[in-house]
Amino acid sequence: MxxxxxxxxxxxxxxxxxxxxxxxxxxxxxxxxxxxxxxxxxxxxxxxxxxxxxxxxxxxxxxxxNPPPCFTQRTRKEIQADAACVDLRVLCPYFYELGCKIVPLVSDKSIGLFLRYAFTSRYKEVLSKSHSSSMMTMPKFVPRLTKEESRGMQTSPL
The missing domain is CATH 1.20.58.2050 (Methane Monooxygenase Hydroxylase; Chain G, domain 1)
Structure with missing residues (x-):
């Protein structure tokens, strides 16, 4: 709800x-x-x-x-190759929240493991960029973030 x-x-x-x-x-x-x-x-x-x-x-x-297109094998391979370069906002602005709500409703139970992998891989990159990036590189990085990731960066204690 x-x-x-x-x-x-x-x-x-x-x-x-x-x-x-x-x-x-x-x-x-x-x-x-x-x-x-x-x-x-x-x-x-x-x-x-x-x-x-x-x-x-x-x-x-x-x-x-049916699982949304943002959880296809193609997206999974892209995230496994380089999670930080995938523009998840274009695929689904609420990637993690939707994924968590989809998992119990679809037959593909590997979505939960995929969400965890995507989150941990991207979290490391988001954390690294938020602490070390200059204002020049941030405009290239921030538009790729989901709403949840953007919200996390805004509340980060820097």
Missing amino acids: PNYYDIDDILMEDEPISVVFQVTANGVGLLDPGAESNCVEKGAKVDLPFWLAHGLLTLEQAVSI
């Missing part, structure tokens, strides 16, 4: 998630841009905000959730 007054939590819950409908859903055709009727057929793939996908999965078992 999101923190009602936290804008970052509200924005994270609005991240689009790809789902596959496990049942035919009448009266929700507007969710599927390709639907010609007011019905979403069983097996239809639709992008929904996380909050709606989560509700349809946990309350109704009406959908199955």
Whole structure:
């Protein structure tokens, strides 16, 4: 459940998630841009905000959730090669928070280990840059940070 007054939590819950409908859903055709009727057929793939996908999965078992593109094998390989150079903000501004909420909902349980690896690898780089970087190199580095990482840098006791 999101923190009602936290804008970052509200924005994270609005991240689009790809789902596959496990049942035919009448009266929700507007969710599927390709639907010609007011019905979403069983097996239809639709992008929904996380909050709606989560509700349809946990309350109704009406959908199955596919892991977001930011957790693909390609992204994992990029992070393993050089975690600090990957622009996670472009992939998902709330990479860690969304990942933590996705793990119990998808069949790929390796996402949790991937999140830990990405966090520890990037944390070392963020810590190093925040203590030793000049103001000239910071503009190149900061835009790659997720919202969580940026928030951590702002609260860092320097």
